[in-house]
Amino acid sequence: MSFLSQLLSYLLPILYLAVLFVYYRIYFKNERKYEDKTKIILLALLIVHGIEIILRQLFLKAMPLSSAFDALSFLGFSILLVYYIIENTFENRASGFFILLVAFFPVLVSAFQHDWQAEHNPLLSNPTFTIHASLNIIGYTALAISAIYALLYLIQYRNIKKKRFNKIFDQLPPLAYLENMSKRSVLIGIVLMGIGILLGHLQTQKAFGQFFYSDPKVIITDLIWMAYFVVYLAAKFRNWSARIMAYLSIAGFIVLMVGMALVLTLGRSFHEFY
């Protein structure tokens, strides 16, 4: 079991790279022959990744998402799943390379930095924790996807404004589609992360008797979530342009990632309280 689990973990980034190569050929080399094969390739990768997650938990005998590296692997899986749904719904592969590139890095870090030790803490064995962690990760996924669509929006906006009819112009979907996808994803991210954060606070209240625990990760997540929420409302009611929204989505996600990277690098464990 341990051999299979570790083998799959190391194999996974390689499989992601292979899929990225297919999307690279479609996007940059205009190779249409791969287009009708992407759905089955993505589904196969999803299944392999799903098996890897299950095997890892069985091997570690731990609740899902009980370590930072589990969370990273799940983040990659979650991005892949959302992209699979998007591609199947809209029949557009133009964003595939960029989104899968974002999914690849957490999977890579997860595979090669894993210490293969489960963290043992009563908090982590509570099912509410798994729901809290899952919702937050799916929330991060939605915000990551929103940032990618925002970036693609800005690229396509510049192409149309500057009359640049290059390969990227041909491949990218309409501006309105990119704008809608970015806005919808950010809304999903805000809602899911909001519920996830609330569940986390309720759990700390139950465990330690205080709703707000001054843990750097909690503080950063809460602040960034608040910023997203306020900016989203302001943009909605003050009718900010799609371009401004796109810049904000990208900036918000960069701040979120930098904040999380700092906390994960400097912190002793996932949260200060365990």
Place this chain on the structure above:
Amino acid sequence: MNTHIPLSLIGISHKTAPVEIREALAFSKDEQQTLIHLLPAKFHLGGTIILSTCNRTELYLSGEVEDDRLQELRQYLNEFKHCDYFTNDQFLYSLKGKEAVFHFFQVISGLDSQILGEPQITGQVKDAYQMAYELNGTDALLNKLVNYGLQAEKKVRSQTFLSDGAVSVSYAGVELARKIFTNLNDKIALLVGAGETAELAAQHFMEKGVGKIMIANRTYQKAQELAEKFAGEAFPLNELPNIIHQVDIVISATSSTDYVLTREMIEPYNKKRSNSPLFLIDLAIPRDIDPELDELDFVYLYNLDDLNEVVQSNLMKRQKEVPKAEKIILHYVHEFVEWLSTHASSQIINRLRSYFETLRKNELQRLKSRLPQQGFENVEYLTESITNKILHQHIKLLKANLKNPIKYEQYLEFLESLYEFNENE
């Protein structure tokens, strides 16, 4: 494989002849029908497909056509059309075998079209084939030729960008609109001017399902006439500032010497428009739309030069796809040749089978009266078994040599001398 392909082609196209010659050599439907009936009988052909469009007239002839017979055929066509162009090598091209197959696949895929990659030619080839087929003017070779041609065409269009992108200015506007808006169903297009240019653009937008068309024109009556045509709404031109905030796309093509649409006219309405994009297409010379408008975030302004650039860029992209498309075509030419050699082999096998069967039956006939019933049946069974075994050995060798052209040819020569028949009979 060095398979002989009994196919010839004679034709003219936009690449070899000016329009007046093409006009003179174009065949009407009646003429095509007459020729489909006449040519095979008169020139011992297996069949004919006649493709006659505004850009080309081509005759695909199945069967052995020697050079002198081809010359006779061209002479006959001269008489038929009362001209001498069919024997003029300056305009007419003549291809044979693999080259004719390659050319046909190029034509059906739009690679030989005046506008590279245009799709109409495929329909025109299908119609030409349909006519020949219905008049019993095709044989197995022509049927397979069209079949493989259509497969090649499908692959070329699905695996290359040969037919992608607009190649006319008015259609380029529609394509750009589809890069800005997800769908046009809920969008309103405003035509400023009611001339032919505006009408053509409106037609393209209607075809792509634009939600509504509004027309503003200096002469209100003209606007009304055009509005009726597109089930739209007409306005006098001075109403423009009051309706501009309602629309998503503006196509302007007036003969005005001043700007019809200015920054002052649009800027105040941005709040009403909730920052939604405004696509402006200026098809007029001198320009109708103030170029300063392009500085606004929500405005996408394209003039004639910009649209021409889109068209040129698309044509260049199509041109770049040609080698990829030709590679696909070449693959199907090989497939066709392979089919032909297998087809030829199966014809030889049938001939051999028939040869042995006749031989066996003749010999049995001579024995029939001399043998008792039971003995005759045994001999009949025995001879059948022996001929099948000999035949099987020939088929095995023939199939084994299929992949080696030299050995295949040698084996055919051997069969020819042994049984006195040849592949092309």
